[in-house]
Amino acid sequence: MAERLKVHVDPDKCQGHARCKALAPELFELDEYGNAREAGDGTVPVGLEDKAWLAKANCPEIAIDVIEE
Amino acid sequence: MSDVSQPAAHPPVTDWLNDFDHTDPQWTENPFPIWDELRAASPVVHTERFLGCYLPTTYEAVREIANDPEHFSSRRIIVRDARPEVTQNAAPPITSDPPVHKPAKQLLLPPFTPDAMKKLEPRVRTICNELIDGFVAEKKVDAAARYTKHIPVRAIAHMLGIPEGDSDLFINWIHMILELGIKDENLLLQAVHEMSDYFRDHIEQRRKHPTDDLISYLMNARNKDGQPLEDAHVLGSLRLLLIAGIDTTWSAIGSSLWHLARTPADRERLIAEPELMPTAVEEFLRAYSPVTMAREVIKERTVSGCPVKPGNMVLLSFPAANRDPKMFPDADKVVIDRRENRHAAFGLGIHRCIGSNLARMEMQVALEEWLKRIPDFRLDPAGTVTWSQGTVRGPRQLPFLLGKAM
Ligand code: SF4
Numbered sequence: 420m421a422e423r424l425k426v427h428v429d430p431d432k433c434q435g436h437a438r439c440k441a442l443a444p445e446l447f448e449l450d451e452y453g454n455a456r457e458a459g460d461g462t463v464p465v466g467l468e469d470k471a472w473l474a475k476a477n478c479p480e481i482a483i484d485v486i487e488e
Numbered sequence: 489m490s491d492v493s494q495p496a497a498h499p500p501v502t503d504w505l506n507d508f509d510h511t512d513p514q515w516t517e518n519p520f521p522i523w524d525e526l527r528a529a530s531p532v533v534h535t536e537r538f539l540g541c542y543l544p545t546t547y548e549a550v551r552e553i554a555n556d557p558e559h560f561s562s563r564r565i566i567v568r569d570a571r572p573e574v575t576q577n578a579a580p581p582i583t584s585d586p587p588v589h590k591p592a593k594q595l596l597l598p599p600f601t602p603d604a605m606k607k608l609e610p611r612v613r614t615i616c617n618e619l620i621d622g623f624v625a626e627k628k629v630d631a632a633a634r635y636t637k638h639i640p641v642r643a644i645a646h647m648l649g650i651p652e653g654d655s656d657l658f659i660n661w662i663h664m665i666l667e668l669g670i671k672d673e674n675l676l677l678q679a680v681h682e683m684s685d686y687f688r689d690h691i692e693q694r695r696k697h698p699t700d701d702l703i704s705y706l707m708n709a710r711n712k713d714g715q716p717l718e719d720a721h722v723l724g725s726l727r728l729l730l731i732a733g734i735d736t737t738w739s740a741i742g743s744s745l746w747h748l749a750r751t752p753a754d755r756e757r758l759i760a761e762p763e764l765m766p767t768a769v770e771e772f773l774r775a776y777s778p779v780t781m782a783r784e785v786i787k788e789r790t791v792s793g794c795p796v797k798p799g800n801m802v803l804l805s806f807p808a809a810n811r812d813p814k815m816f817p818d819a820d821k822v823v824i825d826r827r828e829n830r831h832a833a834f835g836l837g838i839h840r841c842i843g844s845n846l847a848r849m850e851m852q853v854a855l856e857e858w859l860k861r862i863p864d865f866r867l868d869p870a871g872t873v874t875w876s877q878g879t880v881r882g883p884r885q886l887p888f889l890l891g892k893a894m
Pocket of ligand 1: 428432433434435436437438439440453454455477478479480481482483
């Protein structure tokens with residue numbers, strides 16, 4: 420059952436609402452314009468899975484993917 | 489000169505489905521049942537008023553339009569009785585379409601990132617507390633006149649580097665542009681000219697004495713060819729920052745306080761669980777979204793199965809989208825711990841509000857400081873709550889009784 424999650428931001432869709440960073444600061448980074456990308460390679464540390472799903476569910480541009488590996 | 493206090497009258501609406509009017513008193517007072525009625529009938533409705541205008545009623549239809557600048561232009565962003573000539577640089581980037589839009593927006597984004605807003609937060613906390621000091625000892629207060637109205641205007645004045653003491657001037661211009669200007673061209677132009685003169689003076693002063701505020705930031709900015717921005721562009725962006733930054737957040741804070749005044753359970757919960765504040769702010773933004781932008785149809789298109797024709801405007805109602813029950817379970821209820829909230833209060837797509845991080849911070853700080861100092865308050869039954877008309881929705885009179893009910 421212990422699948423690992425990865426988050427990914429689609430840069431073409433992201434408009435910098437920064438909801439992801441507010442809800443899951445460990446998983447996302449913002450650039451100087453406030454647009455997001457996943458932190459590191461996007462791997463979600465154990466225990467933060469809920470935050471990954473929450474960020475996805477709150478991104479107004481549907482720019483976040485959560486991939487189960 | 490036209491009469492300042494009396495904008496042209498529109499006949500009252502009797503048929504909302506075919507003849508809606510977002511300036512009708514019924515809509516101003518309580519638009520929610522109207523949107524429900526229209527949404528049940530069609531994802532896009534039309535009126536002959538305002539020289540022809542559509543209203544998308546569902547989240548999906550709003551999203552489609554917001555993401556389609558090819559068919560829906562932003563050269564006009566307010567639905568009004570007239571369609572005056574479009575001018576370049578009216579208020580970039582919001583009034584521009586691709587490809588001009590992106591560089592103009594990139595320029596304004598860095599000063600409004602969440603990190604930049606953290607630096608501004610202490611100033612906003614001070615402003616809120618100064619305002620509360622002014623009335624906290626009284627038993628009743630108009631919270632719109634003495635609190636919500638002043639927070640965003642003073643915060644943006646602080647960022648722009650213009651005197652916070654000129655706030656009344658700014659508030660008056662914005663009232664002329666966003667409300668009275670819908671029906672009176674002269675008032676709109678008068679406000680725009682006064683505002684431009686005001687900023688021209690400040691630009692002149694900074695040529696002699698550079699500062700580190702947003703006006704200097706724009707004056708020092710370079711376009712992609714390494715050239716300074718044209719004066720008209722700097723002025724347009726300054727007008728935008730002032731216009732967009734004030735009414736909107738004032739309204740959002742006001743609606744939130746209005747809700748809390750009427751809903752003691754939510755108030756008590758927010759005091760007991762302050763960590764819930766960011767989630768509650770998102771829910772207030774969804775349920776009482778203040779801003780409705782507009783687009784102009786420039787190419788024929790079908791939206792959610794409905795054909796839309798060029799020459800018409802579109803009232804891009806983010807507030808109506810946010811009440812769509814297909815998108816939000818219990819869309820009509822305010823659920824301050826709603827976890828999934830993909831609301832569109834700040835718009836969607838390329839014209840997402842640049843100031844969204846600022847607005848969120850201001851709302852949160854304004855509500856936190858208020859609840860800390862005034863945990864008990866309710867609507868004053870002897871007073872009347874009034875709402876603004878048109879582009880931005882929020883309470884303009886908010887009579888409260890302060891302290892525990894006896
Ligand atoms: S919430 Fe979505 S649109 Fe906003 S910054 Fe994150 S990925 Fe981008």
